[in-house]
Amino acid sequence: MKRIICVMLAVSAFAFAASEASAQMGKREYINGGWQFNGTVANDFVESASGYGAYIEGGYYVTPMFAVGGFASFNTNNKYIPKQTYVFDDKSALTTDLDRSLYQVPFGVTFRYRFLRDAIQPYIEAKVGSEYSVQSTYMSTFVSRSDNWGFYISPEIGMTFYPFYKADFGFQVAAYYSYSSNRNKSYDIKGLNNVGFKLGIAF
Amino acid sequence: MKKILLISAAVMLLAACHKEPYPQDSDNEYLVYTSPGKDVNFAQYQTFDIADSLLVIGQSDKPVYSQSDNALALIQAYRINMEKRGFIYTPSDPDADLGIQLTYVIKTERFVRYYDDPYWWLDYPGYWPAGYWGNWTGFYYPRPVTYTYTTNALLTDIVNLTGEVEEGKPLEILWTSYIGGPAGSSLKGDIKRMEAAIDQAFVQSAYLTRNQSK
Numbered sequence: 048m049k050r051i052i053c054v055m056l057a058v059s060a061f062a063f064a065a066s067e068a069s070a071q072m073g074k075r076e077y078i079n080g081g082w083q084f085n086g087t088v089a090n091d092f093v094e095s096a097s098g099y100g101a102y103i104e105g106g107y108y109v110t111p112m113f114a115v116g117g118f119a120s121f122n123t124n125n126k127y128i129p130k131q132t133y134v135f136d137d138k139s140a141l142t143t144d145l146d147r148s149l150y151q152v153p154f155g156v157t158f159r160y161r162f163l164r165d166a167i168q169p170y171i172e173a174k175v176g177s178e179y180s181v182q183s184t185y186m187s188t189f190v191s192r193s194d195n196w197g198f199y200i201s202p203e204i205g206m207t208f209y210p211f212y213k214a215d216f217g218f219q220v221a222a223y224y225s226y227s228s229n230r231n232k233s234y235d236i237k238g239l240n241n242v243g244f245k246l247g248i249a250f
Numbered sequence: 251m252k253k254i255l256l257i258s259a260a261v262m263l264l265a266a267c268h269k270e271p272y273p274q275d276s277d278n279e280y281l282v283y284t285s286p287g288k289d290v291n292f293a294q295y296q297t298f299d300i301a302d303s304l305l306v307i308g309q310s311d312k313p314v315y316s317q318s319d320n321a322l323a324l325i326q327a328y329r330i331n332m333e334k335r336g337f338i339y340t341p342s343d344p345d346a347d348l349g350i351q352l353t354y355v356i357k358t359e360r361f362v363r364y365y366d367d368p369y370w371w372l373d374y375p376g377y378w379p380a381g382y383w384g385n386w387t388g389f390y391y392p393r394p395v396t397y398t399y400t401t402n403a404l405l406t407d408i409v410n411l412t413g414e415v416e417e418g419k420p421l422e423i424l425w426t427s428y429i430g431g432p433a434g435s436s437l438k439g440d441i442k443r444m445e446a447a448i449d450q451a452f453v454q455s456a457y458l459t460r461n462q463s464k
Contacts, residue, residue: 099269123269130277132454139285140454146271185271187281187431188401 077114078105079207079219081247085122085151088240092126092182092231093149099123102245104157112161118174119154122241146185151239153178153199153227166209166217174201178227182234197229197239207249217249280431280447284455287424292458295412297338299346300325308356316354320441324352324404327448335452336460347412348424353405356433403430404444406451408458425458427451 080103086096099122106116130144155176161168178199184191205221225241304321307313328350329339340346408425429447434440452458 097269099267101267121267123267125269125271127271127275130279134454137285137288138457139283141281141283142450142454143281144277144279146275148268148271150268181268187276189281 074215075108075114076105077108077116077207078103078250079247080104081219081245083120083122083243083245085124085241085243087124087149088242090149090236090239092234092236093124093147095124095126096243097122097124099125100243102247106157106159108161111164114157114159114161116157116159117155118157118176119152121150121152122243123151124149141186143186148181148183148185149239150181150183151178151227151241152180153201153225155199161207167206168208169206170204172203172205172221174203174223174225175199178229178239180227180229180239182231182236193231193233195229195231197227199225199227201225205245209249215250219245219247219249221245278431278434278443280429280443282447282450282454283428284451285426286455286457287422290424290457292335292424293460295337295347295410296460297340297343297346298332298348298350298408299340299343299411300328300350301352302341305351305353306356307353308358320437321352321354323441324354324444324448327445328352328406331448331452335458347410349409349411351407351409355403355405355430356400357402358400400433401430402433402440403428404447405429406448425455427455 081101082098083100083102084096084098085100087094100120102118102120104116104118104120106114108114126147128145128147130142132140132142134140153174153176155174157172157174159170159172161170163169176199178197179194180197181192181194201223203221203223205219205223207217207219209215209217211217222244223242225239225243227239229239230237302325303315303317304324305313306316306321332350333339337348404427406425406427406429407423410422410424413419413422429444429451434443
Protein backbone atom coordinates (compact mmCIF):
# COMPACT_ATOMS: atom_id res chain seq x y z
CA MET A 48 0.00 0.00 0.00
CA LYS A 49 2.81 2.34 0.92
CA ARG A 50 4.44 1.64 -2.44
CA ILE A 51 1.22 2.36 -4.31
CA ILE A 52 0.86 5.68 -2.50
CA CYS A 53 4.45 6.56 -3.35
CA VAL A 54 3.88 5.72 -7.00
CA MET A 55 0.67 7.74 -7.07
CA LEU A 56 2.43 10.70 -5.49
CA ALA A 57 5.26 10.42 -7.97
CA VAL A 58 2.87 10.25 -10.91
CA SER A 59 0.91 13.20 -9.52
CA ALA A 60 4.08 15.21 -9.08
CA PHE A 61 5.16 14.29 -12.59
CA ALA A 62 1.81 15.30 -14.04
CA PHE A 63 1.86 18.52 -12.06
CA ALA A 64 5.34 19.38 -13.17
CA ALA A 65 4.45 18.52 -16.74
CA SER A 66 1.33 20.62 -16.76
CA GLU A 67 3.11 23.53 -15.10
CA ALA A 68 6.04 23.26 -17.40
CA SER A 69 3.74 23.28 -20.37
CA ALA A 70 3.11 26.89 -19.54
CA GLN A 71 6.71 27.52 -20.50
CA MET A 72 6.34 26.09 -23.97
CA GLY A 73 5.74 29.38 -25.68
CA LYS A 74 9.47 29.76 -26.28
CA ARG A 75 10.36 29.22 -29.93
CA GLU A 76 14.10 28.64 -29.79
CA TYR A 77 15.86 25.70 -28.23
CA ILE A 78 19.37 24.40 -27.59
CA ASN A 79 20.14 20.76 -26.86
CA GLY A 80 23.50 19.24 -26.05
CA GLY A 81 25.07 16.29 -24.35
CA TRP A 82 26.62 12.88 -24.65
CA GLN A 83 26.42 10.74 -27.74
CA PHE A 84 27.02 7.00 -27.96
CA ASN A 85 27.83 5.91 -31.49
CA GLY A 86 28.20 2.55 -33.19
CA THR A 87 29.64 2.08 -36.65
CA VAL A 88 27.77 -0.32 -38.92
CA ALA A 89 29.07 -2.39 -41.85
CA ASN A 90 32.45 -0.79 -41.50
CA ASP A 91 35.52 -2.95 -42.15
CA PHE A 92 37.90 -0.26 -40.96
CA VAL A 93 36.44 0.21 -37.48
CA GLU A 94 33.34 -1.59 -36.32
CA SER A 95 32.80 -0.70 -32.71
CA ALA A 96 30.47 1.08 -30.34
CA SER A 97 31.86 3.95 -28.38
CA GLY A 98 30.84 6.66 -25.98
CA TYR A 99 33.57 9.09 -27.01
CA GLY A 100 31.17 11.58 -28.42
CA ALA A 101 29.08 14.66 -27.84
CA TYR A 102 26.60 16.81 -29.69
CA ILE A 103 25.02 20.20 -29.70
CA GLU A 104 22.11 21.47 -31.68
CA GLY A 105 19.81 24.41 -31.68
CA GLY A 106 16.79 25.53 -33.59
CA TYR A 107 13.84 27.81 -33.96
CA TYR A 108 10.20 26.83 -34.29
CA VAL A 109 9.01 28.61 -37.40
CA THR A 110 5.57 27.13 -36.80
CA PRO A 111 4.30 25.77 -33.48
CA MET A 112 5.40 22.26 -34.40
CA PHE A 113 8.15 22.64 -37.01
CA ALA A 114 11.65 23.91 -36.29
CA VAL A 115 14.70 24.64 -38.39
CA GLY A 116 18.15 24.73 -36.84
CA GLY A 117 21.74 23.65 -36.88
CA PHE A 118 23.77 20.88 -35.31
CA ALA A 119 27.30 19.62 -34.78
CA SER A 120 28.56 16.50 -33.14
CA PHE A 121 31.62 14.32 -32.92
CA ASN A 122 32.42 10.71 -32.25
CA THR A 123 35.53 8.61 -32.12
CA ASN A 124 35.37 4.88 -32.67
CA ASN A 125 38.56 2.96 -32.01
CA LYS A 126 39.42 -0.65 -32.68
CA TYR A 127 42.46 -2.56 -31.51
CA ILE A 128 43.91 -5.12 -33.93
CA PRO A 129 46.23 -7.64 -32.23
CA LYS A 130 49.62 -8.39 -33.70
CA GLN A 131 49.55 -9.63 -37.28
CA THR A 132 51.97 -9.88 -40.17
CA TYR A 133 51.01 -7.98 -43.29
CA VAL A 134 52.80 -9.07 -46.48
CA PHE A 135 52.83 -6.67 -49.40
CA ASP A 136 53.19 -7.24 -53.14
CA ASP A 137 56.90 -6.43 -53.17
CA LYS A 138 57.50 -9.10 -50.48
CA SER A 139 58.06 -6.49 -47.82
CA ALA A 140 56.31 -7.38 -44.58
CA LEU A 141 55.15 -5.63 -41.46
CA THR A 142 54.44 -7.23 -38.11
CA THR A 143 52.72 -5.12 -35.51
CA ASP A 144 49.61 -4.64 -33.46
CA LEU A 145 47.70 -1.50 -34.27
CA ASP A 146 44.87 0.77 -33.32
CA ARG A 147 42.44 2.04 -35.88
CA SER A 148 40.58 5.21 -35.14
CA LEU A 149 37.62 6.72 -36.94
CA TYR A 150 36.80 10.29 -36.01
CA GLN A 151 33.62 11.85 -37.35
CA VAL A 152 32.44 15.44 -37.10
CA PRO A 153 29.13 16.02 -38.87
CA PHE A 154 27.45 19.39 -38.90
CA GLY A 155 24.68 21.05 -40.82
CA VAL A 156 21.00 21.93 -40.60
CA THR A 157 18.15 20.24 -38.78
CA PHE A 158 14.46 19.97 -39.50
CA ARG A 159 12.47 18.96 -36.45
CA TYR A 160 8.81 18.20 -36.05
CA ARG A 161 7.46 17.83 -32.55
CA PHE A 162 4.22 16.02 -31.89
CA LEU A 163 3.36 17.81 -28.64
CA ARG A 164 3.96 21.24 -27.20
CA ASP A 165 3.90 19.96 -23.67
CA ALA A 166 6.40 19.15 -20.97
CA ILE A 167 7.15 16.01 -22.93
CA GLN A 168 7.86 16.72 -26.57
CA PRO A 169 8.39 13.68 -28.73
CA TYR A 170 9.82 14.60 -32.11
CA ILE A 171 11.26 13.35 -35.33
CA GLU A 172 14.17 15.11 -36.93
CA ALA A 173 16.19 15.06 -40.10
CA LYS A 174 19.77 16.27 -40.12
CA VAL A 175 21.47 17.17 -43.38
CA GLY A 176 24.94 18.54 -43.86
CA SER A 177 28.60 17.69 -44.23
CA GLU A 178 30.83 15.30 -42.37
CA TYR A 179 34.52 15.73 -41.78
CA SER A 180 36.16 12.45 -40.95
CA VAL A 181 39.67 11.37 -40.04
CA GLN A 182 40.83 7.78 -40.36
CA SER A 183 43.99 6.98 -38.39
CA THR A 184 46.07 3.88 -37.94
CA TYR A 185 48.44 3.89 -34.99
CA MET A 186 51.34 1.46 -35.20
CA SER A 187 53.95 1.55 -32.50
CA THR A 188 55.37 5.08 -32.74
CA PHE A 189 53.90 5.76 -36.17
CA VAL A 190 50.54 7.04 -37.24
CA SER A 191 49.04 6.98 -40.70
CA ARG A 192 46.27 9.51 -41.06
CA SER A 193 43.98 10.66 -43.80
CA ASP A 194 40.90 12.84 -43.80
CA ASN A 195 37.96 13.42 -46.09
CA TRP A 196 34.62 15.13 -46.43
CA GLY A 197 31.24 13.74 -47.29
CA PHE A 198 27.56 14.49 -47.56
CA TYR A 199 25.73 13.67 -44.33
CA ILE A 200 22.13 12.70 -43.63
CA SER A 201 20.59 11.41 -40.42
CA PRO A 202 17.04 10.64 -39.35
CA GLU A 203 16.44 10.86 -35.61
CA ILE A 204 13.64 10.11 -33.22
CA GLY A 205 13.61 11.41 -29.67
CA MET A 206 11.98 13.51 -27.06
CA THR A 207 12.73 16.47 -24.87
CA PHE A 208 11.33 16.66 -21.39
CA TYR A 209 10.96 19.82 -19.30
CA PRO A 210 10.04 18.69 -15.79
CA PHE A 211 10.77 21.84 -13.83
CA TYR A 212 8.29 24.53 -13.03
CA LYS A 213 8.95 27.85 -14.73
CA ALA A 214 12.36 26.77 -15.94
CA ASP A 215 13.60 26.43 -19.51
CA PHE A 216 15.68 23.49 -18.53
CA GLY A 217 15.04 19.89 -19.39
CA PHE A 218 16.45 16.71 -20.77
CA GLN A 219 16.73 15.04 -24.13
CA VAL A 220 16.96 11.45 -25.23
CA ALA A 221 17.15 10.38 -28.86
CA ALA A 222 18.20 7.61 -31.20
CA TYR A 223 19.54 8.07 -34.70
CA TYR A 224 20.90 6.50 -37.81
CA SER A 225 23.36 8.36 -40.00
CA TYR A 226 25.01 7.95 -43.35
CA SER A 227 27.81 10.00 -44.80
CA SER A 228 29.39 9.62 -48.21
CA ASN A 229 33.02 9.86 -47.05
CA ARG A 230 35.36 7.64 -49.04
CA ASN A 231 38.87 6.40 -48.48
CA LYS A 232 40.48 4.16 -51.10
CA SER A 233 43.32 3.09 -48.84
CA TYR A 234 40.94 1.60 -46.31
CA ASP A 235 38.24 0.63 -48.82
CA ILE A 236 35.74 2.93 -47.13
CA LYS A 237 32.74 3.69 -49.29
CA GLY A 238 30.46 5.62 -46.99
CA LEU A 239 30.08 5.63 -43.21
CA ASN A 240 27.02 4.20 -41.49
CA ASN A 241 26.27 4.77 -37.82
CA VAL A 242 23.56 4.12 -35.29
CA GLY A 243 23.52 5.58 -31.84
CA PHE A 244 21.73 7.32 -29.08
CA LYS A 245 22.19 10.55 -27.21
CA LEU A 246 21.41 11.81 -23.77
CA GLY A 247 21.56 15.47 -23.02
CA ILE A 248 20.11 18.58 -21.59
CA ALA A 249 17.65 20.90 -23.24
CA PHE A 250 17.16 24.65 -23.00
CA MET B 251 24.38 36.77 -31.29
CA LYS B 252 25.24 35.27 -27.93
CA LYS B 253 23.81 31.93 -29.00
CA ILE B 254 25.68 31.98 -32.29
CA LEU B 255 28.92 32.54 -30.41
CA LEU B 256 28.03 29.74 -28.01
CA ILE B 257 27.32 27.33 -30.84
CA SER B 258 30.48 28.37 -32.71
CA ALA B 259 32.59 27.79 -29.63
CA ALA B 260 30.97 24.42 -29.12
CA VAL B 261 31.68 23.41 -32.74
CA MET B 262 35.34 24.30 -32.34
CA LEU B 263 35.43 22.35 -29.10
CA LEU B 264 33.94 19.33 -30.84
CA ALA B 265 36.56 19.47 -33.56
CA ALA B 266 39.32 19.26 -30.95
CA CYS B 267 37.94 16.19 -29.24
CA HIS B 268 39.48 13.34 -31.15
CA LYS B 269 40.04 10.48 -28.71
CA GLU B 270 43.47 9.02 -29.40
CA PRO B 271 44.15 5.40 -28.44
CA TYR B 272 46.17 4.94 -25.27
CA PRO B 273 49.78 3.84 -25.84
CA GLN B 274 49.44 1.32 -23.01
CA ASP B 275 46.77 -0.47 -25.03
CA SER B 276 49.46 -1.87 -27.32
CA ASP B 277 51.11 -5.27 -26.81
CA ASN B 278 54.46 -3.65 -25.94
CA GLU B 279 56.28 -5.52 -28.69
CA TYR B 280 58.39 -3.90 -31.35
CA LEU B 281 57.08 -3.20 -34.79
CA VAL B 282 59.02 -5.28 -37.34
CA TYR B 283 59.30 -4.18 -40.95
CA THR B 284 61.39 -6.01 -43.54
CA SER B 285 61.92 -5.30 -47.20
CA PRO B 286 63.98 -7.21 -49.79
CA GLY B 287 65.63 -5.74 -52.83
CA LYS B 288 63.94 -6.23 -56.16
CA ASP B 289 64.27 -9.76 -57.61
CA VAL B 290 66.87 -10.83 -55.07
CA ASN B 291 67.66 -14.55 -54.96
CA PHE B 292 69.46 -15.26 -51.71
CA ALA B 293 70.23 -18.82 -52.78
CA GLN B 294 73.12 -17.51 -54.88
CA TYR B 295 74.94 -16.28 -51.78
CA GLN B 296 76.78 -18.57 -49.42
CA THR B 297 78.80 -16.71 -46.82
CA PHE B 298 78.23 -13.68 -44.67
CA ASP B 299 80.04 -11.40 -42.29
CA ILE B 300 78.61 -9.08 -39.62
CA ALA B 301 80.16 -5.79 -38.60
CA ASP B 302 81.79 -6.40 -35.24
CA SER B 303 80.23 -3.32 -33.66
CA LEU B 304 76.83 -1.77 -33.33
CA LEU B 305 76.53 1.77 -34.58
CA VAL B 306 74.67 3.76 -31.91
CA ILE B 307 72.99 7.02 -32.84
CA GLY B 308 71.32 9.33 -30.36
CA GLN B 309 73.12 8.65 -27.10
CA SER B 310 75.73 11.33 -27.64
CA ASP B 311 76.41 14.16 -30.05
CA LYS B 312 78.33 11.90 -32.38
CA PRO B 313 77.59 8.35 -33.50
CA VAL B 314 79.56 5.76 -31.57
CA TYR B 315 80.43 2.15 -32.30
CA SER B 316 79.60 -0.17 -29.44
CA GLN B 317 80.86 -3.61 -28.58
CA SER B 318 78.99 -3.81 -25.31
CA ASP B 319 77.33 -7.04 -24.20
CA ASN B 320 74.00 -5.70 -25.40
CA ALA B 321 75.44 -4.82 -28.80
CA LEU B 322 77.04 -8.24 -29.15
CA ALA B 323 73.77 -9.93 -28.16
CA LEU B 324 72.01 -8.28 -31.10
CA ILE B 325 74.83 -9.17 -33.48
CA GLN B 326 74.72 -12.75 -32.23
CA ALA B 327 70.97 -12.92 -32.83
CA TYR B 328 71.54 -12.09 -36.49
CA ARG B 329 74.34 -14.58 -36.79
CA ILE B 330 72.19 -17.41 -35.38
CA ASN B 331 69.28 -16.65 -37.69
CA MET B 332 71.49 -16.42 -40.77
CA GLU B 333 73.14 -19.73 -39.95
CA LYS B 334 69.72 -21.34 -39.49
CA ARG B 335 68.93 -20.21 -43.01
CA GLY B 336 71.97 -22.03 -44.37
CA PHE B 337 74.47 -19.21 -44.68
CA ILE B 338 78.04 -19.71 -43.47
CA TYR B 339 79.50 -17.17 -41.08
CA THR B 340 82.97 -16.06 -42.19
CA PRO B 341 84.11 -13.34 -39.80
CA SER B 342 86.43 -10.67 -41.17
CA ASP B 343 86.56 -12.44 -44.51
CA PRO B 344 87.04 -9.94 -47.33
CA ASP B 345 85.51 -12.47 -49.71
CA ALA B 346 82.23 -12.92 -47.81
CA ASP B 347 79.19 -12.74 -50.08
CA LEU B 348 76.97 -10.78 -47.74
CA GLY B 349 77.66 -8.08 -45.18
CA ILE B 350 75.38 -7.21 -42.31
CA GLN B 351 75.44 -3.85 -40.56
CA LEU B 352 73.37 -2.95 -37.52
CA THR B 353 72.43 0.51 -36.30
CA TYR B 354 70.75 1.29 -33.01
CA VAL B 355 68.88 4.57 -32.80
CA ILE B 356 67.65 6.06 -29.56
CA LYS B 357 65.53 9.16 -29.60
CA THR B 358 63.83 11.14 -26.88
CA GLU B 359 60.79 13.23 -27.68
CA ARG B 360 59.81 16.07 -25.43
CA PHE B 361 56.38 17.60 -25.20
CA VAL B 362 55.67 20.73 -23.28
CA ARG B 363 52.10 21.29 -22.25
CA TYR B 364 50.43 24.00 -20.27
CA TYR B 365 47.53 23.29 -18.00
CA ASP B 366 45.49 25.52 -15.77
CA ASP B 367 46.42 23.43 -12.79
CA PRO B 368 48.97 20.81 -13.73
CA TYR B 369 50.47 20.48 -10.27
CA TRP B 370 47.57 18.64 -8.72
CA TRP B 371 49.58 17.50 -5.75
CA LEU B 372 49.72 21.06 -4.40
CA ASP B 373 46.07 20.60 -3.44
CA TYR B 374 46.55 17.13 -2.05
CA PRO B 375 45.34 16.94 1.57
CA GLY B 376 48.36 17.04 3.83
CA TYR B 377 50.75 18.39 1.22
CA TRP B 378 53.28 20.86 2.56
CA PRO B 379 51.47 24.09 3.39
CA ALA B 380 53.24 27.17 2.07
CA GLY B 381 52.82 28.74 5.48
CA TYR B 382 55.33 26.27 6.85
CA TRP B 383 58.05 28.45 5.31
CA GLY B 384 56.73 31.75 6.54
CA ASN B 385 53.94 34.09 5.56
CA TRP B 386 53.33 32.56 2.13
CA THR B 387 49.91 31.84 0.70
CA GLY B 388 50.76 29.11 -1.76
CA PHE B 389 53.19 27.62 -4.23
CA TYR B 390 53.76 28.11 -7.90
CA TYR B 391 56.06 26.35 -10.32
CA PRO B 392 57.74 28.64 -12.82
CA ARG B 393 57.80 25.95 -15.53
CA PRO B 394 55.11 24.22 -17.55
CA VAL B 395 54.76 20.46 -17.37
CA THR B 396 57.14 18.59 -19.63
CA TYR B 397 56.50 15.06 -20.84
CA THR B 398 59.13 12.91 -22.44
CA TYR B 399 59.12 9.53 -24.04
CA THR B 400 61.93 7.59 -25.59
CA THR B 401 61.87 5.37 -28.63
CA ASN B 402 64.52 3.06 -29.89
CA ALA B 403 65.01 1.25 -33.13
CA LEU B 404 67.33 -1.28 -34.70
CA LEU B 405 68.07 -0.79 -38.38
CA THR B 406 69.71 -3.61 -40.27
CA ASP B 407 71.02 -3.80 -43.81
CA ILE B 408 72.30 -6.84 -45.65
CA VAL B 409 74.58 -5.68 -48.43
CA ASN B 410 75.86 -7.49 -51.50
CA LEU B 411 79.64 -7.86 -51.32
CA THR B 412 79.93 -9.90 -54.51
CA GLY B 413 79.44 -7.02 -56.88
CA GLU B 414 82.38 -5.47 -58.68
CA VAL B 415 83.83 -2.47 -56.92
CA GLU B 416 83.78 0.57 -59.14
CA GLU B 417 84.46 4.21 -58.51
CA GLY B 418 81.19 5.93 -57.63
CA LYS B 419 79.16 2.71 -57.63
CA PRO B 420 76.93 2.36 -54.56
CA LEU B 421 76.80 -0.77 -52.46
CA GLU B 422 73.66 -2.74 -53.17
CA ILE B 423 71.35 -3.32 -50.20
CA LEU B 424 69.67 -6.70 -50.59
CA TRP B 425 67.52 -6.62 -47.47
CA THR B 426 66.67 -4.11 -44.85
CA SER B 427 64.76 -4.27 -41.62
CA TYR B 428 63.38 -1.77 -39.14
CA ILE B 429 62.60 -2.88 -35.61
CA GLY B 430 61.33 -0.17 -33.34
CA GLY B 431 58.93 1.16 -30.77
CA PRO B 432 58.73 2.89 -27.42
CA ALA B 433 61.64 2.13 -25.12
CA GLY B 434 60.90 0.09 -22.04
CA SER B 435 61.94 0.70 -18.48
CA SER B 436 65.26 -1.13 -18.85
CA LEU B 437 67.76 -1.51 -21.67
CA LYS B 438 68.13 -5.18 -20.85
CA GLY B 439 64.40 -5.69 -21.39
CA ASP B 440 64.58 -3.78 -24.66
CA ILE B 441 67.40 -6.01 -25.89
CA LYS B 442 65.34 -9.12 -25.10
CA ARG B 443 62.41 -7.70 -27.03
CA MET B 444 64.72 -6.83 -29.92
CA GLU B 445 66.12 -10.36 -30.03
CA ALA B 446 62.58 -11.69 -30.35
CA ALA B 447 61.88 -9.09 -33.03
CA ILE B 448 64.97 -10.17 -34.96
CA ASP B 449 63.59 -13.73 -34.99
CA GLN B 450 60.31 -12.31 -36.31
CA ALA B 451 62.19 -10.42 -39.04
CA PHE B 452 63.46 -13.74 -40.37
CA VAL B 453 60.10 -15.47 -39.93
CA GLN B 454 58.44 -12.91 -42.18
CA SER B 455 61.32 -13.08 -44.70
CA ALA B 456 61.04 -16.70 -45.84
CA TYR B 457 62.95 -15.87 -49.05
CA LEU B 458 66.03 -14.98 -46.99
CA THR B 459 67.55 -18.45 -47.23
CA ARG B 460 69.97 -20.56 -49.20
CA ASN B 461 67.34 -23.27 -49.49
CA GLN B 462 65.51 -22.68 -52.79
CA SER B 463 62.50 -24.72 -51.73
CA LYS B 464 61.55 -22.29 -48.96
